[in-house]
Amino acid sequence: MSHLVSRRIENIYRVESRRILATLVRLLGDFDLAEDALHDAFAAALAQWPRDGVPTNPRAWLITTGRFRALDALRRRVRLEAALPALAGQIDNDTDLSEQWDDEGTIEDDQLRLIFTCCHPALSADARVALTLREVCGLTTEEIARAFLLPDTTLAQRIVRAKAKIRAAGIPYRLPEIHDLPDRLDTVRQVIYLVFTEGYSASAGIALTRPDLSGEAIRLARLLKSLLPDPETDGLLALMLLHESRRLTRTSPTGDLVLLKDQDRALWDPDLISEGQELVEAALKSRRFGPYILQAAIAAVHSEADTPPDTDWEQIVALYDVLTQVSPSPIVALNRAVAVAMRDGPLAGLMLIDSLMTSGELLDYYLAHSARAELCRQLGRTTDAVTAYERALALTEQKPEQRFLTRRIDELRAENK
Amino acid sequence: MKYMLLVYGDENAITQPEREECYGEFAAYARNLSAEGQYLDAAPLHSVTTATSVRVRDGKHSVTDGPFAETREQLGGYYLIEAKDLDEAILIAAGIPGARFGTIEIRPIVEIDGLPSDRN
Numbered sequence A: 001m002s003h004l005v006s007r008r009i010e011n012i013y014r015v016e017s018r019r020i021l022a023t024l025v026r027l028l029g030d031f032d033l034a035e036d037a038l039h040d041a042f043a044a045a046l047a048q049w050p051r052d053g054v055p056t057n058p059r060a061w062l063i064t065t066g067r068f069r070a071l072d073a074l075r076r077r078v079r080l081e082a083a084l085p086a087l088a089g090q091i092d093n094d095t096d097l098s099e100q101w102d103d104e105g106t107i108e109d110d111q112l113r114l115i116f117t118c119c120h121p122a123l124s125a126d127a128r129v130a131l132t133l134r135e136v137c138g139l140t141t142e143e144i145a146r147a148f149l150l151p152d153t154t155l156a157q158r159i160v161r162a163k164a165k166i167r168a169a170g171i172p173y174r175l176p177e178i179h180d181l182p183d184r185l186d187t188v189r190q191v192i193y194l195v196f197t198e199g200y201s202a203s204a205g206i207a208l209t210r211p212d213l214s215g216e217a218i219r220l221a222r223l224l225k226s227l228l229p230d231p232e233t234d235g236l237l238a239l240m241l242l243h244e245s246r247r248l249t250r251t252s253p254t255g256d257l258v259l260l261k262d263q264d265r266a267l268w269d270p271d272l273i274s275e276g277q278e279l280v281e282a283a284l285k286s287r288r289f290g291p292y293i294l295q296a297a298i299a300a301v302h303s304e305a306d307t308p309p310d311t312d313w314e315q316i317v318a319l320y321d322v323l324t325q326v327s328p329s330p331i332v333a334l335n336r337a338v339a340v341a342m343r344d345g346p347l348a349g350l351m352l353i354d355s356l357m358t359s360g361e362l363l364d365y366y367l368a369h370s371a372r373a374e375l376c377r378q379l380g381r382t383t384d385a386v387t388a389y390e391r392a393l394a395l396t397e398q399k400p401e402q403r404f405l406t407r408r409i410d411e412l413r414a415e416n417k
Numbered sequence B: 001m002k003y004m005l006l007v008y009g010d011e012n013a014i015t016q017p018e019r020e021e022c023y024g025e026f027a028a029y030a031r032n033l034s035a036e037g038q039y040l041d042a043a044p045l046h047s048v049t050t051a052t053s054v055r056v057r058d059g060k061h062s063v064t065d066g067p068f069a070e071t072r073e074q075l076g077g078y079y080l081i082e083a084k085d086l087d088e089a090i091l092i093a094a095g096i097p098g099a100r101f102g103t104i105e106i107r108p109i110v111e112i113d114g115l116p117s118d119r120n
Helices: A002-028 A031-052 A058-081 A085-093 A104-118 A125-136 A141-147 A152-169 A178-200 A211-227 A231-244 A270-285 A291-304 A313-326 A330-344 A346-358 A366-378 A382-395 A399-416 B016-035 B086-094
Strands: B052-057 B060-065 B104-106
Touching (some): A002 A031, A104 A125, A104 A178, A141 A152, A141 A211, A178 A211, A330 A346, A346 A366, A366 A399, A382 A399, B086 B104
């Protein structure tokens, strides 16, 4: 019996703990207090529920208990320090707001508040990512550190600093004003996509993909979509699902990189693809054409081709043209050049890449050199290809990428003998 | 004449107890100035790690973590404001004319005891 109850508590923890935390942060006005309160509430549940039974509304019970314990601890501290009369007054003032927090609407708003606070633009990008994974996703500091290949202490310090800034600078725990909402929502999506790309393609290290982070990013996007529907969020979710659908085929069993054109498309996940495609179609109907919707649309065109030659490069170039207008960047220009090469031949693509590089862009971006090398190879300009691959090799620290580039260089040298 | 006195220093060079002690001296000096009729306002600032920079270009607000770090621009003025939170402070900062060509650095103020209460 008590075994069953503790299993049930574990389950409630998994499903509800982040929502309870979000509400506790609002009620207590402080992350650390709320985290302690959450911990105390579940400890109390483990002690009492096997004896007294599970309450009819476990979430409300946990929120009430957590809040009560935190206020109790605060009161004791106030009495000890006696120098915090204002705080004591505030505690007494809101002790009697019982049960107001337990409707779905408030709980959802609390989760959004938590997301917007963790992704506040006044925090550094690193801090936003760490805080979101810690507070919204419930990952431990150690888990986040491992995912980012950083020492635990670095990650812990990043989170402590972020919380200190929230407190001292007065970063609010509330929904952004309407006029701020588009920008703030963009920042949240950036954080989610950063988590995803970190999981999808490690910036340094041995493994090419780290599925835990990608999974968290997809979960976050689903949560954001359910809390605050917006076509661009659908676009972001679609983009991640479509990339995720190819995960198994992106690396060989030995951990080597496999290019899109060489991937075994039969192994692409059909469920993720159809969900991604449906989201893209719906998002495009909004006529909003944000950068995530457009990138997702490009990924969707790839996913529709049964074999690489079936790819509709005409449409992909057209989508890159729109993306160039909506959110121009050297990387978008590079990807467009590669698509043009596929549509019009390697020389057309190479000319575009060369003009990008002459203007000084992308000189330190290894993918630009590796794309250039591939086009030179196709044109039979072997010496140029080898030089460009070597340049790319010098610019990446990712082990699978390095192996891929080395293999290419060796092949070209062997052909040339 | 009115003057603004800006306090610079390496914030990591002193310990927290030393900082607390310094706040005490800071307030005592302000009271001395007040007795001489020379005091208008003063406050220590929170660590530079709590700074936020605001710029407005082409009508778009940009908010970034961290202090103002350009060496070729100079401090040209100040506002001391009351706002309910950082979002409101950012909105006010973005309305300052200088935000359109320069940067407004927002620094939260440390509330300390013992400062003269009459601000004249």
